[in-house]
Amino acid sequence: MSPHIKDVADAAGVSVSTVSRALRGLPTVNPATAEVVRNVAANLGYVPSAAAAAIATGRTRAVNVVVPALATWFFSSLVEGIDRELRKASYDMALFDLGYTGTERQRVFHRSLLRHRGDAVVAVCIDFSAEERDELRATGLPTIVVGNPVEGLRFVGIDEVAAARLATQHLIDLGHRDILHLSGGAEAELRLNARVPKDRLQGFQDALQAAGIPLDPSRVRLGRFTAAASGSIMDEILDGPGPYPTAVFAASDEMAMGAALSIYRHGMAVPGDISVIGIDDHTLSAPFGLTTVAQRPAEQGGAAARIVLDELAGHSANEGNLLLPVTLIERGSTGAPAH
Amino acid sequence: MSPHIKDVADAAGVSVSTVSRALRGLPTVNPATAEVVRNVAANLGYVPSAAAAAIATGRTRAVNVVVPALATWFFSSLVEGIDRELRKASYDMALFDLGYTGTERQRVFHRSLLRHRGDAVVAVCIDFSAEERDELRATGLPTIVVGNPVEGLRFVGIDEVAAARLATQHLIDLGHRDILHLSGGAEAELRLNARVPKDRLQGFQDALQAAGIPLDPSRVRLGRFTAAASGSIMDEILDGPGPYPTAVFAASDEMAMGAALSIYRHGMAVPGDISVIGIDDHTLSAPFGLTTVAQRPAEQGGAAARIVLDELAGHSANEGNLLLPVTLIERGSTGAPAH
DNA sequence: ATGAAAGCGCTAACAT
DNA sequence: ATGTTAGCGCTTTCAT
Numbered sequence: 001m002s003p004h005i006k007d008v009a010d011a012a013g014v015s016v017s018t019v020s021r022a023l024r025g026l027p028t029v030n031p032a033t034a035e036v037v038r039n040v041a042a043n044l045g046y047v048p049s050a051a052a053a054a055i056a057t058g059r060t061r062a063v064n065v066v067v068p069a070l071a072t073w074f075f076s077s078l079v080e081g082i083d084r085e086l087r088k089a090s091y092d093m094a095l096f097d098l099g100y101t102g103t104e105r106q107r108v109f110h111r112s113l114l115r116h117r118g119d120a121v122v123a124v125c126i127d128f129s130a131e132e133r134d135e136l137r138a139t140g141l142p143t144i145v146v147g148n149p150v151e152g153l154r155f156v157g158i159d160e161v162a163a164a165r166l167a168t169q170h171l172i173d174l175g176h177r178d179i180l181h182l183s184g185g186a187e188a189e190l191r192l193n194a195r196v197p198k199d200r201l202q203g204f205q206d207a208l209q210a211a212g213i214p215l216d217p218s219r220v221r222l223g224r225f226t227a228a229a230s231g232s233i234m235d236e237i238l239d240g241p242g243p244y245p246t247a248v249f250a251a252s253d254e255m256a257m258g259a260a261l262s263i264y265r266h267g268m269a270v271p272g273d274i275s276v277i278g279i280d281d282h283t284l285s286a287p288f289g290l291t292t293v294a295q296r297p298a299e300q301g302g303a304a305a306r307i308v309l310d311e312l313a314g315h316s317a318n319e320g321n322l323l324l325p326v327t328l329i330e331r332g333s334t335g336a337p338a339h
Numbered sequence: 340m341s342p343h344i345k346d347v348a349d350a351a352g353v354s355v356s357t358v359s360r361a362l363r364g365l366p367t368v369n370p371a372t373a374e375v376v377r378n379v380a381a382n383l384g385y386v387p388s389a390a391a392a393a394i395a396t397g398r399t400r401a402v403n404v405v406v407p408a409l410a411t412w413f414f415s416s417l418v419e420g421i422d423r424e425l426r427k428a429s430y431d432m433a434l435f436d437l438g439y440t441g442t443e444r445q446r447v448f449h450r451s452l453l454r455h456r457g458d459a460v461v462a463v464c465i466d467f468s469a470e471e472r473d474e475l476r477a478t479g480l481p482t483i484v485v486g487n488p489v490e491g492l493r494f495v496g497i498d499e500v501a502a503a504r505l506a507t508q509h510l511i512d513l514g515h516r517d518i519l520h521l522s523g524g525a526e527a528e529l530r531l532n533a534r535v536p537k538d539r540l541q542g543f544q545d546a547l548q549a550a551g552i553p554l555d556p557s558r559v560r561l562g563r564f565t566a567a568a569s570g571s572i573m574d575e576i577l578d579g580p581g582p583y584p585t586a587v588f589a590a591s592d593e594m595a596m597g598a599a600l601s602i603y604r605h606g607m608a609v610p611g612d613i614s615v616i617g618i619d620d621h622t623l624s625a626p627f628g629l630t631t632v633a634q635r636p637a638e639q640g641g642a643a644a645r646i647v648l649d650e651l652a653g654h655s656a657n658e659g660n661l662l663l664p665v666t667l668i669e670r671g672s673t674g675a676p677a678h
Numbered sequence: 679a680t681g682a683a684a685g686c687g688c689t690a691a692c693a694t
Numbered sequence: 695a696t697g698t699t700a701g702c703g704c705t706t707t708c709a710t
Contacts, residue, residue: 004704015680016682017681021705030680048454049454050456051390051702051703051704052686052703052704056686069419070418071415076410083409083434083436094434095404095418095422096431097426116390228625228626231626257623261626262626283565283566284593284596284623287597288566288600298410343687345687353697354696356690357696360695367696372695388687394686394704395687395702396689682710686704690702693696694696
């Protein structure tokens with residue numbers, strides 16, 4: 001159907017090996033010959049088969065990317081960053097969406113990941129089981145985790161504890177002492193790495209403790225990483241008798257927006273009555289006027305991709321984790337407490 | 340390194356063909372033998388090479404998915420839906436992010452898409468050039484476009500004109516006559532399919548015309564499909580002398596939220612002073628209380644995937660386009676004009 | 679600088 | 695029901 005290397009060779013009057021060399025730009029081929037071959041190939045519309053090349057070289061020139069979900073600002077940004085970096089290196093991407101619930105997990109793991117679709121794997125915010133880690137390691141593929149730490153695997157991400165501390169500290173500096181922490185990680189998201197909410201809670205506690213503010217356990221509420229979830233928790237609190245917190249530290253910007261919207265619904269002002277801060281710098285955060293601790297998932301993804309790419313290119317494996325910086329962005333949603 | 344089919348065959352004391360058959364569950368193998376083979380394979384940690392299978396069968400059992408960007412609610416939802424459907428059929432996904440600007444476009448097209456990574460291609464909201472369409476067709480791969488129509492290719496999506504008409508009609512029914520239409524499709528997004536903003540504008544005009552409301556060209560403003568873009572357009576309008584529109588029909592929920600936030604910034608109320616409606620039913624729309632014309636991108640993606648999958652399975656090719664329904668969801672952001 | 683020929687790891691006839 | 699043998703479309707020694 002489509003032309004094969006032999007067709008190009010015949011049409012160009014050279015051998016298949018010469019075609020192969022010419023098309024890959026190997027130095028051992030006469031420039032004139034190479035030129036001819038390239039033209040013939042172009043005219044014929046010849047494109048080498050990735051599968052055939054893969055089987056011959058043992059390398060697919062693709063990378064497996066595994067995510068727990070995709071339709072999320074954070075995950076899709078991460079993947080976008082990964083893809084951009086892979087593309088630069090002429091690598092393709094095989095994307096596997098495990099799904100939060102993970103019913104497909106086993107099958108993906110077995111049938112696909114280990115099925116040599118790619119030469120490396122970049123795992124996004126996946127909480128691998130010990131068994132999965134072993135299987136992964138058994139493949140011998142360079143592996144990296146991005147977005148969160150996983151024991152025994154190197155990762156690229158941010159210092160979650162420090163980010164949470166920074167957000168909380170900002171509120172404390174403003175004078176807040178009664179701060180509500182809204183986070184995710186409840187059952188529905190079990191397949192997601194639980195370290196993130198845990199670390200952010202840790203940072204929250206650290207900041208409070210450093211400021212000598214006692215932690216009120218009822219001021220820590222866990223749900224899911226969505227605006228809807230944080231909104232209904234906030235609703236519940238504001239529908240109650242009070243006293244109300246003077247500030248909210250949400251573990252993500254979506255949660256922060258959900259909380260802010262709930263506050264508005266209750267006729268209160270942000271930050272007039274309650275200040276709100278999140279983590280992320282979501283696309284909607286700037287228009288929303290949300291103060292946040294910004295992270296750059298696309299850069300994290302790109303960095304992760306580059307690391308495995310370097311390893312594939314034969315550079316010495318870069319062990320050790322990579323922590324990217326976060327920055328506090330003050331917009332309008334935080335201010336001093338009422339009085 | 341990793342075990343090959345021959346290793347399994349030797350260990351199981353059978354031939355490679357029997358291993359191949361057993362592992363693929365072909366009927367012509369003794370159940371007992373098959374059982375043994377499966378166990379041996381599992382113990383050895385054998386996983387067949389996708390590349391080798393692809394080269395032998397001529398099928399990769401993967402589908403190419405092409406997107407203009409990923410970090411967007413709409414695109415990532417679409418891809419999630421596609422992936423879910425592929426996974427069900429045990430197909431993998433090769434994802435190609437062309438990028439809005441399309442500098443990578445040529446290369447992706449040539450090096451990757453046509454490089455036999457997948458057995459079909461699902462293109463998300465891509466505005467193919469005539470040349471690209473020809474190249475695509477030349478590959479002989481079953482192709483489908485999702486999220487928007489492309490001339491000469493079948494597609495799955497919604498009736499854009501009708502959706503826009505529905506949104507506009509809702510505002511008209513409420514009594515609005517001075518409606519601002521905010522849309523995308525300006526230069527920065529050229530690589531995106533231009534049909535969507537065009538069709539939505541058409542629906543807007545249709546509804547006005549049917550209601551006998553003259554179209555004021557200054558009430559149609561094009562920017563990008565982002566909250567930031569619509570927000571600044573709205574700012575500009577509200578910073579001006581007026582008169583202000585009594586309602587806004589934004590071509591996406593993100594744009595609608597951007598507009599609403601601008602309205603709030605100007606001390607006005609939604610829908611008290613200005614009503615706002617969008618299209619999408621974005622994740623944040625419910626918490627935001629945004630009235631919208633809902634579409635289900637994940638379902639669109641799934642439907643598109645199923646169509647090419649069916650074709651790959653040998654079912655007769657399903658020509659013709661598939662239009663999925665949209666529904667008006669009234670939340671708090673629309674109401675009757677002030678008086 | 680170029681060609682011939684031997685694989686790469688599978689699947690698919692074709693035997694038996 | 696199982697084994698033998700050819701490929702599949704490339705890349706890569708090894709010659710020349």
